[in-house]
Amino acid sequence: MRALNKTLLHNNFPFPPNLKVGADSSGFPERVIQFGEGNFLRAFVDWMIHRLNQEGLFKGRVVVVQPLPQGLVEKLNQQDGLYTLFLYGYREGKAIEHREIITCLSRGLNPYTEWEAVLECATNPEIQFVVSNTTEAGIAYDPADSLDLRPPRSFPGKLTAFLYRRYQHFKGGRDKGVILLPCELIDRNGDNLKRIVLQLAGEWGLSPGFQEWIDQSNLFLNTLVDRVVPGYPRDKAAQLSQELGYQDELMVVGELFHLWVIEGPAWIKEKLPFHRTGLNVVWTDDLTPYRTRKVRILNGIHTATAALSFLAGIDTVREAVEHPLLGRFMQETIFEEILPSLDGDPEVLRDFAEEVLERFHNPYIVHYWQSILLNTTAKYKTRVLPSILDYIDRKRSLPSRLIFSLAALAFLFKDGQVQDRNFLGHRGKGSFTLEDDPEALAFWQAAWQRYQGTAESTKEVANFILRRERIWGQDLTTIAGLTQLLAKHLETIINLGMERALEKVLNCE
DSSP states (O other): OOBOSHHHHHTTOOOOTTOEEOOOOTTSOEEEEEEOOSHHHHHTHHHHHHHHHHTTSOOOEEEEEOSSSSSSHHHHHHTTTOEEEEEEEEETTEEEEEEEEEOOEEEEEOTTTOHHHHHHHTTOTTOOEEEEOOOTTTSOOOTTOOTTSSSOSSHHHHHHHHHHHHHHHTTTOGGGOOEEEEOOSSTTHHHHHHHHHHHHHHHTTOOHHHHHHHHHHOEEOEEEEEOOOOBSOTTTHHHHHHHHTSBOTTOEEEESOOEEEEESOGGGGGTSOGGGTTOOEEEESOOHHHHHHIIIIIIHHHHHHHHHHHHTTOOBHHHHHTSHHHHHHHHHHIIIIIGGGOOSOHHHHHHHHHHHHHHHTOTTOOOBHHHHTTTHHHHHHHHTHHHHHHHHHHHSSOOHHHHHHHHHHHHHTSSEEEETTEEEEEETTEEEEEEOOHHHHHHHHHHHTTOOSSHHHHHHHHHHHHTOHHHHSSOGGGSTTHHHHHHHHHHHHHHHOHHHHHHHHHTTO
């Protein structure tokens, strides 16, 4: 079977009638540099830029930079930047499916072997936008980073080096700054990215003029993204390839629903005129309420349920929401513990929560818990911990289900081995591999080294977990009763197994 590439686009290949084939964008200049080549950006931002191109509203391509040494840019280049996007959902009670070949990517670069090529992009006056999605752990300060490294270790370090090359090449031209649209799910992602870039610029001894140019000539926008993207449809890939008539190793599946909230000046709308294409992009002067609602409810219940579902042998979100125990856990956790922790119109919050659960039932979206568990420690801090803390502050009691979710997350790492960024564990259905930050993996290992098979040692594990300020941003052992409840949940899981322990929690035994 032939592989997807531009040869197919130009040689009258018999594409199936239900596949939309995007017009080739090879003649357009590179106008966006994108740090991140994963499923989400390709099914979200790149799809939107592709839509703009197809309607003649942008006329630009995206050059993709791979954040880590291992990634997808080799496959991306083999396919000439092309990939097939499948979008599934419901609208007005009808099932809808869209299939389209996305054509807006120009090429992929691996900075670990092509760093100079990445820096060359900084000298391109056509590039006006920087997009990123390097997970919640990606926008972080690394004190060991250096401009002398090729490339710098962190994403903010790479970005600082990129912007410095641009500043030097254009001699600090005020009109040569860029608009940055980070898509990482952390609070005030643009503000945090700018802060770290300026910190690195100062520590690296870069000129005050450069630091002023960063501050005055570049726009770091805060954004919020929302679309469930399960990614590569591994269970149906062979079937889909037969239907398409070609091989695509980068095909990606997403839900039809999408929302991008961007906090920034209104004039930028005309540079990225998503509103002219019917895309659900909201420009606002304050995205805080949008972000809090989405991260705490949708992402929060994902992260709170992921470990316990996975250990209970349930592999997908839809299976979980339709499971008698897990579905009840998700429902009760959202409506009885997450919503009470939030500000805002209760009716609006309930409507949003009900829509989230309806999206989880989408039979066309196969969203694996194992994918959601990527970098799960940082996700838990960002998505779930704020609900726990706000619930305690408002209710003066502990949210037992959310604390149980922390116990399940801890238990996920109880037995296994760490190899660099990978955790090799075991569950009832067999072995598994999860990727997380090495510091987080070392933290979980150190916690379970305190376990000696006794209830007292379980309390030591719980105490160790909660007091780690480097992980959670504060010492959680100061919260009355929290250590005892976490230890109780851990002991229940250890003694009864995940499903029986969940049953006890739901029945308040």
